[in-house]
Amino acid sequence: MSYFTFLKNILTFEFFYKKFNKFTKLLLYVSLFFFCIGLFFCFFYTPLDYQQKSMFKIIYIHVPSAFLSIFIYLCMGFFSFLYIYFNVKIADLIAMESVRIGSMFTFLALMTGSIWAKPMWGTWWVWDARLTSELILLFLYLGYSGLRFAIKNTKVASKCCAILSLVGLVNLPVIHYSVQWWYTLHQGYTLRGFFDNTISGSMLYPLLLMVIFSLLFYIASVIFSVCSRILEIEKDKVWVYKEVFTFTKKINRKV
């Protein structure tokens, strides 16, 4: 019984806000640091590709955003499961705020992929398995937001959207394994494991730096959005007044 009360105290909105709000700025600056280093290495240290000359460098935006679109959907599914099964309300907020960023990164992945495809493959779009399933992922994200916007009762909206995101989890193995199952236009695996890669070292490290940047950026923005949403939801509570009071006092003191 005490374990559950301990968990109930941990998982309140107030606890989440007070513990995690400090990390937003720090995480954002660290992620920007990785972004700058990654792009610096990308532009000045990686060699030109044998066939594609310098056009391949769009990989440093395409791969992190594609990886992040899948990772965010996984996180969304995980937190939706937590919300539906264990009734953790924070999980529902995290899932709701991840959708915006997830859909933006999916759109970015599709767009940078199209821009890369035009000089390489000669076409903006082709209906092969990986691109089609990525498009389906974009529709799933947009459907989530549409459903959340359409249902007015917040509890019913949260539950229905959580169910939708869990049902859409079926799409993720299709995206990941599509280049293995169907031998069509999109290229195969580049990063096969930790030590078995076919990509050369000087091209790999900026890629890993950009992936770390995207992860940290996602975590920072989700914490930021969730904290503002918490303030919005709990606006009648005393602790919110105290927080706003200390915050405005700090600003007045600086001015």
Added chain:
Amino acid sequence: MCFKNLSEFGVSIFFYVLVVCLFPISLGSYFIQSKLILPCIFWVSIVLSILLTLDGLFKIDYENGFFDHYLLCDYPLFFLIFTRILTHWIIVVLPLVFITPLLGLGFNLDKMEVLILFLSLLCGTPGLCFLGGIGVSLVLTLPRGGVLLTFLVLPFYIPILIFGTSSVLLFNYGLSVSVAQLAVLLLITIFSMLLAPFVIAWAFRASILS
């Protein structure tokens, strides 16, 4: 229970036949001879017709009060939903599937291709109905959820569409290739038939909070 009145029964059949007939009219006689488009026409028309008739699946029950009976009676919700969607498939979609060989012969398809098309529709349409049921259960309480329903359900229809049409299009490469696609179609259908009622029951219990 599927239709408000008997005349709605004709709506889905007429819609299907009309849409199928629109394509050769707009394409012209030259392109229709190529036969590559034909399974795609039938599949897209059936997807659109099913999307039209999905409104009659649970929305009518919600409006007439049967929905509360579903939740209140002691019978397990899985079987109620399963049989409801199965009867919807038998009454609404099976006539469309049986009309297809007649239309297919009218389009000068081979007998074997018509058979493969018929089998693919038989294997794929229950999956379409059950996945559509998931979408309907999510937008049940919305007064004008029709367009959102289409948007939610289409990402799940796309794999069924792909396998359904490729089973006929790849018939040139051999019968075993088509049967392989039909097997995957059957897999998706059975998967959705077993799992969708659980999800729909979940969504019903969630939306009754309002």
